[in-house]
Amino acid sequence: MSISRAMTYAKMNTVTGIDSADPHTLVQMLLDGAIEKINKAKYSIKSQQTNKKGEFISWAISIIGGLQASLDIEKGGEVAQNLNDLYEFSVQHLVDANIENSEEKLDNVLKVLTNISDGWKGIREEVVESKKNNANSL
Template identity: 40%
Template sequence: MGEYRNIGLETEVDLASPHRLVQMLLEGALDKIAVSKGCVQRGEIDKQNTHITWAVSIINGLRMSLDKTQGGEIAQNLDDLYDYMSRRLMEVSRDNDLAKLDEVTSLILEVKSAWDAIPGTVKGDANTPSEAGPTSGGIAESA
């Protein structure tokens, strides 16, 4: 079953616009944090740390993809936010504080909400007419 899911995910990634890829990464980070929270509650420390590490890797990937030259202040603010989220998640690995997981979840949901609100003309989706091109201030394409 997992094999079919992986094929579906690979296909979606191959066909996704840069905008959709960022959405998928944000969703992936939220998923890993949710699984990690369940692991904390069950005392499954090894599994918890594995999922936190995945979430941190996803967030760091978003951070590395920022175009600070084109994105300016917005990209720098996102960089700072992603850095903060990563540090908070690493703290969870140390002290198992569920409030920190909830805080990072809330922050990611805010970013995702803003990302989801980007108009179709800016997203660069293949199925959406785009007069503005695939970027918005240099960050819509990167994160």
């Protein structure tokens, strides 16, 4: 398979995954995407690719902004507020990392997002079970 075909397949697989994903999976995909972009920004700092670093950090900020915008503080209460605070911290550290070329600040954000992602993965089973129970009660 040629590189071009492989890339097309990968893009199609991602789009198909998004089309068939439930909201819980979409959040997980966004978290994974932000983590990936931050890791690419770290590599860009190491390889002195300033433009690429800025692009990857900007992309990560956009993803986190989308996650933050999806929070319902009123319904989500303390958990949603805590996530909001963590997202604010992450965005600020990403901005600072971009300005300072700081891998340390990128690592701080990676720790936060990885913890959120791990927690999100951990509640997956609860979400699926809850949906089954709600569907059965209709």
